[in-house]
Amino acid sequence: GAGVSQSPSNKVTEKGKDVELRCDPISGHTALYWYRQSLGQGLEFLIYFQGNSAPDKSGLPSDRFSAERTGGSVSTLTIQRTQQEDSAVYLCASSLERRVGIYTQYFGPGTRLTVL
């Protein structure tokens, strides 16, 4: 079946602009994660959504970062007033709900963000 999809695959923006990154999880997966992969920091967790529960935002690096998940499916990660240090690959992952006893995160191909 279809995997996790992300768009755009590449995004180049100017410093100070806002960007939106989109993630379509695997159908039926209720848990959704955003991670960031950068040269200096490696792979780091950003935010987690599980069903209708309040998201775990503990990994967001600043208040310029926000994310939402509409209808329990598609998620959008928004970065306001982008800075050069925001340049990274943003990865989305989804998994079945934890209480089902299956916990494996499946990753999308990522969005490469370049801030000039």
Place this chain on the structure above:
Amino acid sequence: AQSVTQPDIHITVSEGASLELRCNYSYGATPYLFWYVQSPGQGLQLLLKYFSGDTLVQGIKGFEAEFKRSQSSFNLRKPSVHWSDAAEYFCAVGQMDSSYKLIFGSGTRLLVRP
């Protein structure tokens, strides 16, 4: 806090040779452990995972990993490397809270000599 260490930044092996990538974790209880592979320009693909039970787990592409509690290790092995195995490999541990987010190691880049 949970952490994962991959001590080798780069490893080069000849095609056909055996491979072992090291991973050490820091966690008090039985961890959920994963190995992912990332080819250039690609996302992460799950190779294998350990939740409980048999400490030797088999994965895709001929990979296996062994969980050793006494050494806090979860090393990845393959008996005979193929050129297509050249990629970056990440070990990860599942955070045992309500999110089950993954804590990743810094990765090991595998180069394969013809």
